[in-house]
Amino acid sequence: MTRGVPRWVIGLMLPIALLLLWQAWGSAANNVRMPLPTKVAAAAVQMVADGELPRAILQSVTRVFAGFMVAALLAIPLGLAMGHSRAIERNVDPLVESFRPIAAIAILPLAILWFGTGTSAAIFIVAYAAFFPLVVNTIAGTKRINPSLLQAAATMGIPRFTTIRTVLVPAALPSIGVGLRIAMGVAWTAIVAAELAVGAKAGGGGSGGVGQMMFVFYAYSIELNRIIVCMIAVGLVAFTLDRLLRGALRLAMPWSVR
Amino acid sequence: MSEAVRLRIEHAGKRFPAANGKETIAVEDVTLDVTQGEFLVLVGPSGCGKTTVLTMLAGLQLATSGQVLFDDRPITAPGPERGVMFQDYALFPWCTVWGNIEFGLRHGPAGAGMNTEARAQRVRHYIELVGLTGSEEKYPHQLSGGMRQRVALARLMANEPAVLLMDEPLAALDAQTRLILQDELLRIWGQDRPASERRTVVFITHAIDEAVFLADRIAVMTTHPGRIKALIDVPLPRPRDDRTRALPEFQALTQQIWNLIRDEAYRATVT
C-alpha cells in the first residue's frame, strides 16, 4: 500500500487514464471510423445481446477443449514414460525437439491441405500447439521426483506398476499442472490465430469462431469497434480459462502448499 | 543370552565404475553381524560408506563382492521386512498422515489379506504409538520436522518389519527436537522389552553422542576405502534417559569414539 491508498485503486489509475485519453483524442479526431471506448462498449452490449459473440466464443472454446484433450491424452503418458526412462527419452526426444520450434501456426497451411478449413484442422492445430508444453513439463516433473519417494515405495515392496500409479503420477502432478496451464494459453492463442488465418484465406466463410469473426469485421465491414470487442473477448476468455484451470488444479491437488 | 543373527554381512564390498573410467570403491571388506533385537549404530566421517552399507542391507543396491544376508538368505531386492527410514523422510506429499502410514499396507505385500478395517486398526495403533493422534488428516507440508519424522517412523513400522534401517533420521531436526526424539525413538522401539520382542535396528548417524545414547553396539567406520575400523559395545543400562547422558561411562565412550574418528573428520574439512 502506498500512502494508505489500496493497491487496486492505484492499479486502475493508469487504465482509466488511458481510456479517457483515448476517448478524448478519438472524439477530437473527427473521424467516423475512429473506435472509441464508448462505441466499443455499445458494440459489446449489442454483440452479446444478439448472441453473436457468445456463440463465436463457444465455438472457439469447444475446439480448444477438444484439441486440448487430444494433446493431453498423448502428451502426458508420453511425458511420464520419457521422464521415467532415460532410454525412451533418448530415442523419442530427437523427434520432439525437432518439431517443438515449429509453431502450430506454421503447420496451419499443411493442416488446411490435409483437413480443409473446418473444425478438424482447428482441433489438429490446437492439439499440436498444446502437445509440446505438456510433454516438456511432464518430463521435467517426472524427472524432478525425489528419488527417495520411489525408493520408499520399493522398500515397502510395492510392485512397479502400482508405484507408477500411486507414486509417480501424483508426484509429477504439480508440474503437469504447470504444463496444462501453459498449454491452455498456447492452445487458445493457436485457435484464434488459426481461425483468423482461415478466415483470411477462406474469404470469410467456413469455420466460425472468434478469430474468424474478427477477420470478417476487418475484411468486410471494417468495423473497428467490433474488432476491438473481439480482442477484449479474446483476452477475457484467456483469463477465464486460466482461472478455471487453476481452480480445477487446486481441487485435484489438495495437498499443494499454495 | 544369545539371540539369532538376523543380518549378516560377510566381506562385502561395493565398487562403482566412475565417469572417468576409473573405479570408486565405496566400501571394502565389511564384515558385520546384527542379532535379533539389537540396536546397531554406524558412525563415521562423511564418505565412509555408512549409507552404502545401509542400502545394501535394504536391497536398494547390491554388493559387488562378498555376501549380504537376511535370515541366511541373500538380499537381492528391497522389501517390507527390512523397512527403511530415509534422511529426508520421503513422505508422500499428496497423502495425509493417515494415507502415508497406510500406504505400504494398502499397496504392498505387507498388507496382503488385510481388509479395510484391519488396516485402519493397525494404522490407528501406530499413530497412537508415535503420538500423532489428532493429526491424521494433515498433509506433510503442514507438519513440523519432528512430526514428519514421527510419520515416517509410523509408516515404516506399520508394515511391521523385522528390521528397521534408518539413515540419519534425526539429522534434519534442530538440537532440542533431536534430544526429545531420541527418547521417543527408544520408547517406540521398546527399549524396556527383551531383545526377542524388539525389532532389529541398524541406524546411521554423524552425531557421536546420539550413537552412544541409542546403541547396543557401535560400528565405527573409516573412509578411503570405506571399512569398519572398530566394533564397540555400549553396555550402558536400559532404559536410557537424560541421566544416562550424565554418566561417566557415557562421556568415556563418546571420547573414545571421537578419538577414532577425529583425524579423518578433520581431513574431510580441508580437502
Added chain:
Amino acid sequence: MQGSQSTRTVSRGRAVVIYVRTMAVFFVVWALIAMWTGNPILLPSPLVAFEALVELARSLELFEQAAVSLLRMLGSLAIAASIAIPLGLLMGLYRVLDDVIDPTIELLRPISGIAWIPLGLFMFGIGNALPMFIMTYAAFFPILLGTVAGVRAVDGKLIDAARTMGVPHRAVLTHVVLPATLPALLVAVRLGVASAWTAVVASELIGAPSGLGYAIEWYRGLLMTPQVMSFIAMIGVLGYLCDRAVRELAQRLTPWAPETVASR
C-alpha cells in the same frame, strides 16, 4: 527403484547415433505413408520434399525469405527489449511503479499479439510494419515480466551483504542487482524470442508480402506441398538456432548461473 536412473549420460557419439536412428525411422515411416496414400499433394514422399528443399536453397529463395523474417524478428526484439528491460528493471526495483503499471500489463497480456492482427492490418496495411508491430508486442510481455521477476528474485541477502560492506546505493544496483538479474533476464529474452518467432509466422501468413510465413501461404495456394514443407522446416531450424544463440550468449555473459549451465 533404480529404474528411473538406470542409464546415465551416454557418450556424444552414441547420442548422435540415436538421433540419426530416430530421424531415420521417422523418414521411413513418412515414406511408407506417402506411398500408401499415393497423393503427392497431400503427402509428398520425403525424397520429393528434399529435392524441393535443395532447389529452394540453390535458388537462394529459401534464404532470402528467411533473411526477411529474421531481420524483422531481430528488429522487433530490439525494440521490445529496449523498452521492456529498462521498464522491467524499474518496476522490479520500485514497488510503486509496479503497482501503477502492472495491472494494465495484466489486462493487455491475455490479448495475444495475434488478436491485434486485424486492427494492425487496418493501422499499417500489408507490409513490413505489421509483422514487426505484432512481433514487438508479442516479445514485449515475456521480456518485461521475466525481468521484473528476475529483479524481485534477487536474494535480499546479497544486497544486505553489500550494504554491510559499506557499498553505496548506486554501486549496489550496478554491481549486485544487475548481475544477479542477468540470468533471469536472458531467460526472459529467450522466451521473448520464442514468442516473436511464433508471431512472425502468423503475421506474415496473413499480412506481409514477404518472409517465411508468406512463402508458406504462397506455395500452399499453388498446392506445392514439398515447398510448403521446406519453408516450415526452415522455420523450425531458425527457431532452434535463435534459441541456441541466446543460450550461448547467456553462457558467455553469465557463466556462473545454473540456468545457463543446464542443457535446456
